[in-house]
Amino acid sequence: MKTIQKACPEDKPDIYRLFCEMLRDIYGKDAPHYDDSFLDKYFSGGADLILLAKEGEKTVAFLSIEEHREEYHYLYLDDFCVQEDFRGQGIGTELLKQAEAIAAARKIGLIVLHVERSNKRAARLYASLGYEEFGASDSRIRMIKRL
Numbered sequence: 001m002k003t004i005q006k007a008c009p010e011d012k013p014d015i016y017r018l019f020c021e022m023l024r025d026i027y028g029k030d031a032p033h034y035d036d037s038f039l040d041k042y043f044s045g046g047a048d049l050i051l052l053a054k055e056g057e058k059t060v061a062f063l064s065i066e067e068h069r070e071e072y073h074y075l076y077l078d079d080f081c082v083q084e085d086f087r088g089q090g091i092g093t094e095l096l097k098q099a100e101a102i103a104a105a106r107k108i109g110l111i112v113l114h115v116e117r118s119n120k121r122a123a124r125l126y127a128s129l130g131y132e133e134f135g136a137s138d139s140r141i142r143m144i145k146r147l
Contacts, residue, residue, distance in 0.1 A: 025119075
């Protein structure tokens with residue numbers, strides 16, 4: 001049975017494992033000199049958080065979410081990884097829907113993310129859920145969804 005829950009500091013090793021998998025998938029390498037204290041902002045009780053998908057006790061996916069109040073008020077979906085052998089089972093879709101529910105509950109009408117051009121599978125997932133291209137660089141595409 002898969003569950004979605006908010007991460008806590010004890011989940012750092014699982015988040016790191018999936019973060020490295022994400023980097024290997026995109027760039028072909030792990031995180032150099034990874035300092036897990038960078039995750040502390042997600043556990044401080046502020047607006048930023050990490051959602052986990054679990055299969056029983058095993059963490060199989062994560063999505064980091066940041067609330068930005070700049071020119072526009074929006075949720076930014078930062079790092080996101082579904083463990084390879086759990087892809088294609090709707091876990092990524094469920095995490096994205098949970099992020100959208102968080103935005104709606106906070107009365108935030110805009111979600112922003114970036115996807116690597118090389119990550120065509122992720123780009124297709126985002127597009128299928130209503131995210132639209134809204135700018136790009138050589139390596140990344142910015143996508144948005146208005147709620």
